[in-house]
Structure formats: C-alpha cells, structure tokens
Amino acid sequence: MTKLFFPSVALAIALVFPAFAIAQDxxxxxxxxxxAEFIQFKQAGFDPAANDQLDYPESLQRAQQKLATQSQTESAAYGASTSGTSKSGD
Incomplete structure (x- = not known):
C-alpha cells in the first residue's frame, strides 16, 4: 500500500499546484x-501628443497630482454623486 501511496500523493500535488497558479489574478x-486612464489624464491637462515635450515629467506629475486630489475629494464627499445628468418632464 505504501508503494502506491507516495506516488499518488506526489501526482495529486503535481496536479493541484497548476490550478492555484491559474486561479491567481x-x-x-x-x-x-x-x-479610461488615458482620458482621465487628458482631462487633467496631460497631452502626450503635444509637440512641446520640454516639460514632460512636470506636466505628467501635475496631472497625477490633480487626479489624486480629485480622488481624495470624491472619497471624502458626502451624499450622492453630483457628476451626472438627469432629465425630467418628458
């Protein structure tokens, strides 16, 4: 019985580990x-297509800071979201 036990355990382990690797995100x-992230950066003022690449690192950092500030403001806000549209009376 022990002759078959250890090989079967080793085979079971070999078959189970790849399943864990695939399940990871x-x-x-x-x-x-x-x-979506590219659009957010463009709205924050960063345009990589602009020909003036002289202030590239600074303009990217300004856009990142602006997005971080917006994210902090949105997470600290109370109530329902105000960034939408509504229509009534039709």
Missing part, C-alpha cells in the same frame, strides 16, 4: 482600463 489592466 495578476491585475493586468484591460484595454478599456488603459483607455
């Missing part, structure tokens, strides 16, 4: 995530 962003 590595958090890679999707194409939609990257596009």
């Amino acid at each position: 590595n958090g890679t962003p999707t194409r939609a995530d990257v596009k």
